[in-house]
Amino acid sequence: MSATQRRSFMNQATLVPALILLVLLGWIVLSTQLSLWTDQGQPGxxxxxxxxxxxxxxxAAVITVRAYAQGRRGDSSAGQNAADPDDLISVSEDDGESGVYEETGRGAWLRPLGILAGLVAFIALMPxxxxxxGLTLFLLFVCLVLIKMPLVQSLLLTAVLMAITYFTFAVFFGVPFPTGLLGV
Structure with a gap:
């Protein structure tokens, strides 16, 4: 692989989904260590x-391959943001009152890498x-730190998502969640 090809692969459009792919492959390996089915034939x-x-x-593999193919074709927009690289955060123009921020330039790396770091911490701390x-803390981290949602909205969204997760998997499907040292 030449230096030009390496540069076209090592840009934001390919590196972030490739890193997420690696984390997900690790998650696949870890999930196979848990039982997939219970003795009653329910999902484990x-x-x-x-x-x-x-x-x-x-x-993630599809996104990585597509971004790599765009980079090889010489599409200058692959992995590049047309915004000024020093412009780290800008308020979305269509709704400046919403408090939702769009990352641009070098700041565009922060959110995907933050999610990746949060997933790694979630997996590492699950035991x-x-x-x-762990999922509650991960969702709060995403809402408060990465998306910068107000505290009340973050707490409400996290509570709703946790309730949906619990009732869908623990109650409806009967899937036991991995417990930690606290027994929760």
């Missing part, structure tokens, strides 16, 4: 993490905190 604690991480890995506490 490893079933949905395996399914979701496999789907995410396929999507200690358990799934429910």
């Amino acid at each position: 604690p490893g079933f949905w993490p395996l399914v979701l991480s496999a789907l995410g890995a396929v999507l 200690v905190l358990g799934f429910m506490i």
Whole structure:
């Protein structure tokens, strides 16, 4: 691979989904260590993490390959943002009152890498905190730190998502969540 080809692969459009792909592949490996099915024939604690991480890995691989192909064709917009690289954060022009910020330039790396770091921390801390506490902290991190949502909205969204997760998987499907040292 020549230096030009390496540069076309090592841009934001290919590097971020490639890193996410690696994390998801690790999640696939970890989820196979949990039982996929219970003795009663219901999905086990490893079933949905395996399914979701496999789907995410396929999507990340497709995005990575497409971005790499655009870079090889010489599409100058692949991995580049037309905004000034020193413009780190700008308020979205169509709704400046919403408080939702659009990252541009070098700041565009912060959100995807923050999500990647949060996922790695979530996976690493799951044996200690358990799934429910770990997912709650991850969602709060995304809402408060990365998206910069107001506190009340972040708490409400996290509570709704956690309720949906709990009732869908624990109650409806009967899938036990991995517990941590606290037993939660």
